[in-house]
Amino acid sequence: MTPRESATEALHTSGYRLTMQRQLVWDTLRHSKKHLSADDILGSVRRQYPRFNLATIYRSLEVLEELGLVKETRIRDRAYYELAEEGTDHYHLVCDQCGSTLHIEGDHMVPVLHHITDEHEFMVGNADLVVHGRCARCQAKAARTR
Missing domain, CATH: 3.30.1490.190 (Ferric-uptake regulator, C-terminal dimerisarion domain)
Structure with a gap:
């Protein structure tokens, strides 16, 4: 199963859809080699979609985190996000x-x-x-x- 299929399945099972916004946040994290802040994600997404806003990023992250697809790490009182892969502490x-x-x-x-x-x-x-x-x-x- 591809990462996108597993995300789609997890969202669907929990009653959510893989919206364009969630897909963009997911893809940005999936292709990153480092942890990203919500501002980092917004900057990346805005290159394609200039009207995207920070509230949408946070809502998408909240759902993805709730489902265990994304995890938050706090460093210097700032939240950074990455994909949550089981067994990869x-x-x-x-x-x-x-x-x-x-x-x-x-x-x-x-x-x-x-x-x-x-x-x-x-x-x-x-x-x-x-x-x-x-x-x-x-x-x-x-x-x-x-």
């Missing part, structure tokens, strides 16, 4: 100096999640971790200026 390292975000894929956090389940009797559904610090480039830059 990943983590974000955010540089507090330059604002860059590094994505860490893999199961590095599995032991921690098992600990949470075992020790706290808490069933983890999914995990979204944002770690703040300073990236290698900013560390090197700081070392050169000393």
